[in-house]
Amino acid sequence: MNYQISHLKELEAESIYVMREVAAQFERPVIMFSGGKDSILLVHLAYKAFYPARVPFPLLHVDTGHNFPETIKYRDDLVEKIGAKLIVGSVEEAIESGLVVEEKGVNASRNMLQIAVLLDALEKGKYDAALGGARRDEEKARAKERFFSHRDEFGQWDPKNQRPELWNQFNGKKKMGEHFRVFPISNWTELDVWQYLAMEKVELPSLYFSHERDVFERDGVLLADCEYIQKKPDEKVFKETVRCRTIGDMTCTGVWKSNASTVEEIIEEVATTRMTERGGRTDDKRSETAMEDRKKEGYF
Amino acid sequence: MSTSQNTELLRFTTAGSVDDGKSTLIGRLLYDSKSIFQDQYDQIKDATERRGEEGVNLALLTDGLKSEREQGITIDVAYRYFSTPKRKFIIADTPGHIQYTRNMVTGASTANVALILIDARHGVVEQTKRHAIIASLLQIPHIVVCINKMDLVDYSQDTYDKIQDDFEKFAAKLDVNDVHFIPISALLGDNVVNRSDKTPWYDGPTLMYYLENVHIASDHNFIDSRFPVQFVIRPNTDEFHDYRGYAGRVAGGIMKKGDNVTLLPTGFTTKIKAIMGADGEQDEAFPPQSVTVLLEEDYDLSRGDMIVRENNQPEVTQDLELMLCWFDQSRPLQLRGKYTIQHTSQSARCIIKEVRYKLDINTLHRDMDDKNINMNDIARVVIRTTKPLFVDSYRKNRVTGSIVLIDEANNNTVAGGMII
Numbered sequence: 001m002n003y004q005i006s007h008l009k010e011l012e013a014e015s016i017y018v019m020r021e022v023a024a025q026f027e028r029p030v031i032m033f034s035g036g037k038d039s040i041l042l043v044h045l046a047y048k049a050f051y052p053a054r055v056p057f058p059l060l061h062v063d064t065g066h067n068f069p070e071t072i073k074y075r076d077d078l079v080e081k082i083g084a085k086l087i088v089g090s091v092e093e094a095i096e097s098g099l100v101v102e103e104k105g106v107n108a109s110r111n112m113l114q115i116a117v118l119l120d121a122l123e124k125g126k127y128d129a130a131l132g133g134a135r136r137d138e139e140k141a142r143a144k145e146r147f148f149s150h151r152d153e154f155g156q157w158d159p160k161n162q163r164p165e166l167w168n169q170f171n172g173k174k175k176m177g178e179h180f181r182v183f184p185i186s187n188w189t190e191l192d193v194w195q196y197l198a199m200e201k202v203e204l205p206s207l208y209f210s211h212e213r214d215v216f217e218r219d220g221v222l223l224a225d226c227e228y229i230q231k232k233p234d235e236k237v238f239k240e241t242v243r244c245r246t247i248g249d250m251t252c253t254g255v256w257k258s259n260a261s262t263v264e265e266i267i268e269e270v271a272t273t274r275m276t277e278r279g280g281r282t283d284d285k286r287s288e289t290a291m292e293d294r295k296k297e298g299y300f
Numbered sequence: 301m302s303t304s305q306n307t308e309l310l311r312f313t314t315a316g317s318v319d320d321g322k323s324t325l326i327g328r329l330l331y332d333s334k335s336i337f338q339d340q341y342d343q344i345k346d347a348t349e350r351r352g353e354e355g356v357n358l359a360l361l362t363d364g365l366k367s368e369r370e371q372g373i374t375i376d377v378a379y380r381y382f383s384t385p386k387r388k389f390i391i392a393d394t395p396g397h398i399q400y401t402r403n404m405v406t407g408a409s410t411a412n413v414a415l416i417l418i419d420a421r422h423g424v425v426e427q428t429k430r431h432a433i434i435a436s437l438l439q440i441p442h443i444v445v446c447i448n449k450m451d452l453v454d455y456s457q458d459t460y461d462k463i464q465d466d467f468e469k470f471a472a473k474l475d476v477n478d479v480h481f482i483p484i485s486a487l488l489g490d491n492v493v494n495r496s497d498k499t500p501w502y503d504g505p506t507l508m509y510y511l512e513n514v515h516i517a518s519d520h521n522f523i524d525s526r527f528p529v530q531f532v533i534r535p536n537t538d539e540f541h542d543y544r545g546y547a548g549r550v551a552g553g554i555m556k557k558g559d560n561v562t563l564l565p566t567g568f569t570t571k572i573k574a575i576m577g578a579d580g581e582q583d584e585a586f587p588p589q590s591v592t593v594l595l596e597e598d599y600d601l602s603r604g605d606m607i608v609r610e611n612n613q614p615e616v617t618q619d620l621e622l623m624l625c626w627f628d629q630s631r632p633l634q635l636r637g638k639y640t641i642q643h644t645s646q647s648a649r650c651i652i653k654e655v656r657y658k659l660d661i662n663t664l665h666r667d668m669d670d671k672n673i674n675m676n677d678i679a680r681v682v683i684r685t686t687k688p689l690f691v692d693s694y695r696k697n698r699v700t701g702s703i704v705l706i707d708e709a710n711n712n713t714v715a716g717g718m719i720i
Contacts, residue, residue: 002517003517003520003522003554003586004308004517005588005589006306006307006308006309007307007308007309007383007387007388009578009589010309010588011309012578012590013549013578013588013589013590014588014590016578016590017530017549017590020530020531020547020548020590021530021531023531024530024531024603024645048578049547049590050533050547051533051576052533052535052537052539052540052543053533053534053535053536053537053540054535136379136381137380137381143378143379143380144376144377144378144379159376162376163712163713164402164403164405164406164627164713164716165406165713166405166406166409166410166702166704166716167409167410167698167699167702167704167716168549168699169642169702169703169704169713169716171642171704171706171711171713173640173706173711174711175711186379187379187381187390189381189383189388191383192388
């Protein structure tokens with residue numbers, strides 16, 4: 001007998017361990033659910049971690065009001081399937097109530113507004129741990145993120161003051177008002193996620209697979225044509241066969257020319273591609289340290 | 301990059317300073333394994349030009365946060381990923397200076413392999429010894445010593461042999477068993493991924509070949525069964541009315557359905573009725589699997605309890621001898637101070653009763669007089685806990701042999717310890 005497991009099974013075991021640690025150490029944990037493949041993976045792993053009991057975390061979705069309609073449908077179906085509770089933090093409502101102010105202009109995005117809405121939803125629900133699907137391979141500011149990431153009462157990330165994580169010890173102790181972000185799939189890469197989703201035959205939103213869509217080009221990135229984005233006069237709409245590599249708000253999620261229509265074809269594409277998946281995110285392109293700056297303010 | 305699902309995971313740690321070529325080596329491994337994307341490559345190419353340097357500085361790939369650049373230091377452990385058809389690799393990349401001992405210890409805690417870099421022009425220096433001592437203290441199973449910048453010593457075998465000899469003499473004093481040496485040039489790529497024709501006198505593997513093939517299947521303890529209960533699963537549904545599953549990660553040994561087991565701390569004995577894995581029922585479980593164990597008789601276990609084999613039990617004790625690495629900047633170790641101690645899924649309080657000595661991690665000298673333990677210091681201490689822990693020596697099991705201490709005033713993780 002060979003006592004060896006594959007890297008995917010080892011990553012799975014690690015993530016399940018982290019989730020169970022969250023359930024044991026926190027009183028009110030919540031899963032931040034974006035509708036993207038990473039948060040779908042999180043929900044899938046949570047289901048396994050606590051089976052046959054129900055997932056002990058509700059799902060929190062920050063709805064910018066600019067989501068792809070496919071995302072909302074997938075979310076609602078999933079919630080019904082696993083019997084989880086869904087909480088929606090609405091950017092639309094936050095704008096109406098004056099909590100946040102809508103950005104103006106051609107590059108307007110509700111991405112930054114999500115931070116305030118997320119923090120508000122966490123505070124209202126008194127959640128002490130928010131599980132997210134961020135991975136360390138995504139972006140250089142995330143390469144140094146902890147599994148248990150401590151946030152002060154303003155939800156801020158202080159990169160100089162993170163707790164060392166050794167062996168499999170996670171320290172979730174906190175003071176009143178503080179909370180944690182927890183990233184169970186920290187050690188997964190984009191390719192690992194796809195390989196695992198394929199292995200597990202997890203159903204995915206149609207946006208990830210190639211489809212024909214009206215698009216236009218901005219700063220070298222293809223964006224989906226929709227009512228939420230103001231186009232410049234010289235930006236022409238055309239039809240293209242595309243798919244999403246990440247799924248966020250329609251205003252900042254680039255789509256990619258692709259013919260990959262199955263998970264296997266996506267794996268092949270990911271393995272040979274020469275661009276990182278966040279290369280299509282215009283929110284990261286605002287400056288070289290855009291991700292680090294947003295994290296400090298309380299972004300995922 | 302690999303599209304295979306059946307590759308092993310290997311974690312290795314690197315430690316080094318700016319000058320010894322560590323970043324260049326990591327950049328080379330990422331680049332040659334095609335793990336660098338075009339947009340990342342373009343970014344560092346731009347950054348190289350902005351700095352007024354020539355070519356593409358692969359070291360910039362590991363350049364981190366704005367806060368770090370502002371201060372010109374690396375604050376932290378950075379994790380990087382690459383894969384080949386044979387294995388997926390996780391690099392815990394840590395700065396090598398003495399003031400970052402705590403980061404090296406953190407990176408080393410989960411590593412299968414320690415990669416130690418030596419500049420061929422300088423040979424074994426203080427920093428080399430420090431890295432080797434940490435690898436030994438943290439019981440990293442395999443050490444690979446890369447003698448770098450061979451291009452600057454004309455690929456001289458004599459130089460290489462002398463450095464290997466020096467290192468081996470020093471390592472004889474340490475608790476390391478599997479040490480391998482490779483002559484490389486990270487800058488030019490000699491013996492990193494591709495075999496160099498400049499070192500015909502070297503017949504060992506390239507670094508990549510070594511990393512892909514070093515035997516890590518025995519790095520876990522598969523002998524002494526240890527299952528710390530992490531979480532109790534009780535569905536409370538009609539279908540699973542009496543279900544009571546003990547969830548956790550196997551910390552040691554191979555647990556089989558039908559095994560006679562002892563429950564700690566009560567000492568009751570029973571049998572394993574079933575083992576539920578991520579894909580349903582399985583006959584056995586071993587490290588590092590996360591499973592749920594069902595018992596024949598229900599003795600109402602809770603988090604922190606441990607399931608072990610009847611005839612092979614850990615030590616049950618409130619008194620621990622530890623090698624402790626201190627992490628906290630704000631406060632030094634307080635003798636007689638009280639801390640929270642975390643060990644497997646147990647949490648207790650403890651008091652530091654005695655500091656036996658401080659270890660000089662450059663020389664291994666034991667200082668019996670200086671008992672002020674500050675950030676980055678390593679010391680042998682004696683502690684007493686409020687309740688019994690179920691422990692093994694760190695040498696025997698890295699999971700059941702390790703602890704962390706938490707300051708009760710600010711909740712910081714202030715130390716990591718290895719049980720002697």
